[in-house]
Amino acid sequence: MDNIAGSKNSLTWLTSIATLLLVLMWLFPTVGLFVSSFRTVDQIGSSGWWSALSTQEQQNGAIRLAGEEVQDGDLFVIEGSLFTNAGTEVISWGTSSRAPTEYEPGDLAELSRDRTVTVDELGNFRMTALESQEGKRLPRVFTTTSSPPEFTLDNYRFMLFDPENSEGMAKAFFNTLTVTIPATIIPILVAAFAAYALAWMDFPGRALLVAVVVGLLVVPLQLALIPLLKFHLNIGIGKGYLGVWLAHTGFGLPLAIYLLRNYMAGLPRDIIENARVDGATDFQIFMKIILPLSFPALASFAIFQFLWTWNDLLVAKVFLIDSTGQTTVMTNQIVELLGTRGGNWEILATAAFVSIAVPLLVFFSLQRYLVRGLLAGSVK
Amino acid sequence: MHPAVLGLVTIAVAVVTCVGYFYLSNLFLDKVLFPAKGPNAGRNINRANMIRPWLFLFPAFAALGLYLAYPVFETLRLSVLDRDQGNAFVGLANYQQMVQEPKFWEAVRNNALWLLIVPALSTAFGLLVAQLTDRLSWGNIAKSLIFMPMAISFVGAAVIWKLVYEARPIETEQIGVFNAILVYFGASEPITFLTVPFWNNLFLMIILIWIQTGFAMVILSAALRGIPEETVEAAIVDGANPFQIFFKIKIPQIVPTIVVVWTTITIATLKVFDIVFAMTNGQWETQVMANYMYDKLFRANDWGVGSASAIIIMLMVLPILVWNVRQVRKEMR
Numbered sequence: 001m002d003n004i005a006g007s008k009n010s011l012t013w014l015t016s017i018a019t020l021l022l023v024l025m026w027l028f029p030t031v032g033l034f035v036s037s038f039r040t041v042d043q044i045g046s047s048g049w050w051s052a053l054s055t056q057e058q059q060n061g062a063i064r065l066a067g068e069e070v071q072d073g074d075l076f077v078i079e080g081s082l083f084t085n086a087g088t089e090v091i092s093w094g095t096s097s098r099a100p101t102e103y104e105p106g107d108l109a110e111l112s113r114d115r116t117v118t119v120d121e122l123g124n125f126r127m128t129a130l131e132s133q134e135g136k137r138l139p140r141v142f143t144t145t146s147s148p149p150e151f152t153l154d155n156y157r158f159m160l161f162d163p164e165n166s167e168g169m170a171k172a173f174f175n176t177l178t179v180t181i182p183a184t185i186i187p188i189l190v191a192a193f194a195a196y197a198l199a200w201m202d203f204p205g206r207a208l209l210v211a212v213v214v215g216l217l218v219v220p221l222q223l224a225l226i227p228l229l230k231f232h233l234n235i236g237i238g239k240g241y242l243g244v245w246l247a248h249t250g251f252g253l254p255l256a257i258y259l260l261r262n263y264m265a266g267l268p269r270d271i272i273e274n275a276r277v278d279g280a281t282d283f284q285i286f287m288k289i290i291l292p293l294s295f296p297a298l299a300s301f302a303i304f305q306f307l308w309t310w311n312d313l314l315v316a317k318v319f320l321i322d323s324t325g326q327t328t329v330m331t332n333q334i335v336e337l338l339g340t341r342g343g344n345w346e347i348l349a350t351a352a353f354v355s356i357a358v359p360l361l362v363f364f365s366l367q368r369y370l371v372r373g374l375l376a377g378s379v380k
Numbered sequence: 381m382h383p384a385v386l387g388l389v390t391i392a393v394a395v396v397t398c399v400g401y402f403y404l405s406n407l408f409l410d411k412v413l414f415p416a417k418g419p420n421a422g423r424n425i426n427r428a429n430m431i432r433p434w435l436f437l438f439p440a441f442a443a444l445g446l447y448l449a450y451p452v453f454e455t456l457r458l459s460v461l462d463r464d465q466g467n468a469f470v471g472l473a474n475y476q477q478m479v480q481e482p483k484f485w486e487a488v489r490n491n492a493l494w495l496l497i498v499p500a501l502s503t504a505f506g507l508l509v510a511q512l513t514d515r516l517s518w519g520n521i522a523k524s525l526i527f528m529p530m531a532i533s534f535v536g537a538a539v540i541w542k543l544v545y546e547a548r549p550i551e552t553e554q555i556g557v558f559n560a561i562l563v564y565f566g567a568s569e570p571i572t573f574l575t576v577p578f579w580n581n582l583f584l585m586i587i588l589i590w591i592q593t594g595f596a597m598v599i600l601s602a603a604l605r606g607i608p609e610e611t612v613e614a615a616i617v618d619g620a621n622p623f624q625i626f627f628k629i630k631i632p633q634i635v636p637t638i639v640v641v642w643t644t645i646t647i648a649t650l651k652v653f654d655i656v657f658a659m660t661n662g663q664w665e666t667q668v669m670a671n672y673m674y675d676k677l678f679r680a681n682d683w684g685v686g687s688a689s690a691i692i693i694m695l696m697v698l699p700i701l702v703w704n705v706r707q708v709r710k711e712m713r
Contacts, residue, residue, distance in 0.1 A: 012515075028544075223455045
């Protein structure tokens, strides 16, 4: 049918280009943060991430000269290099903050007290003076340099493996993991039995219970915060892992029951009735037939619940994180970093990517189940 | 005990308790309470089968009742009490106090804006992508990439977009892409996007649209695939152009799905909290209901007004809840 109109080719091209534009628009922000997390502090601050691959031109802060003094005739000479990383080229330099680009590389700057300084293209300097500079403050040099693009894993090393770093993500990462895994497994167990009863057992009030589940599907969990926190404090759980596991279980149940019931109700009737005729009990039918057959639906829900608990901020803040901050999760830690480290993109980008990496991995490897779950889970 | 160990122990305990409960309660029912032998075997089997569903349902519905149904009523109760007066009944005083606060009306206005804009644009973009990728050879890759933000947390998305909106003094290089473009085209000052009242709401909404478009696309793309080929073919034979086919043949057939997508995104929009909390925390006139409620509950420690605002959120969800329940009841009949 595409070949009826003669314009098939131009139309295909048009859709291709439009799609490509949309995809690029959607990817652009994420890629930006990803690239930034591998750049050095200096380069993040001196240019946009989109120019990360080109030569970086930047104005450096003041560098105070330092080095061994050598006597050369009646001159006292200090020589050295301004930069540690190779490949940095000086474009211009100066000796005062008012005129930081006064000199070209190779120029000789005359300073007070008969001192001279020169800086060459590679950042090597030579300072001369008529009297010894021992114990005196040496002059400062301002430079504008161009350096090759530089990528580093240091940001990740700092945020994950540096024991000195009190803002590191390692602890929060394990806390998040500790919250997530039980909060994913427990609701599946509880929901599967209920879903089986709602799908395959006959009893009065079944339709009503399904309606109740659908209703609870959209109840905002905001309503549950204070009553449940009160309840947890009353029964002595307080704020902690147990509380957050229970809360996530409760909040995840409606979707779990709904998804699993819909899937189980679609399983072929013959299998179950044959098993009944052969004398299997409901418990056996459930464990040996329904559960294995429902694997796709179980996987769908598990992925949803995993993503939701991993990415959650509100439930963790209310039910888990106490004043000691020992149980902070990654989302909370990132929000705190946003407050205290507003402009430190090397820290923010890295912290965010540590937290995003796992869901993205799950997403790309198990996308099939996620799509299937979405299609079954939206109330029709 | 180390939390990770506690976690593993909890999983083990939960699995054993769960399976144990179901196994033992079924065993008790069949062997002790109503054994399927003796003179009343037939009657006993029937009785056991009447009770069994409730054994299966009990744990899940007990948890649902405690964690979702009870809080609704408890919140309603708390919203008419005053904690400072020893939980005395104060009628609608909390609600009165709330409607006198300008921040509340700001939150209501902003929530209304979010509700108008986010579901509409997410659904529109989702539909656009679904249609564009429908017959594209690399359509699945494109869809997968647009779907990706779904996996990213709201907090992660907030960091991602904060970099996009970043503004730096005019003397230095702009590292946020929007300001880089503005300065490139000659703007004299970069714009701090998040502090411009009213418009900053739109900049926050973009984040949610960016996340929800993938969801809309997945559902709508499946719906487009489900349209019977004959209707499209008949339209082509009658000389319809691609736009007519899309708007007059395809869209009318997927209206029910569009409604589902729209309402689902509406629910997500109503509850939006993390994005505002992480980006502006309601400053510069970006307050929304969920964040207003969090402020009242956990910063001002005012449970009365906090609960009252939670009830407002519930009231906004209620029409969709009723509609969903009615749809399902219709389907089950």
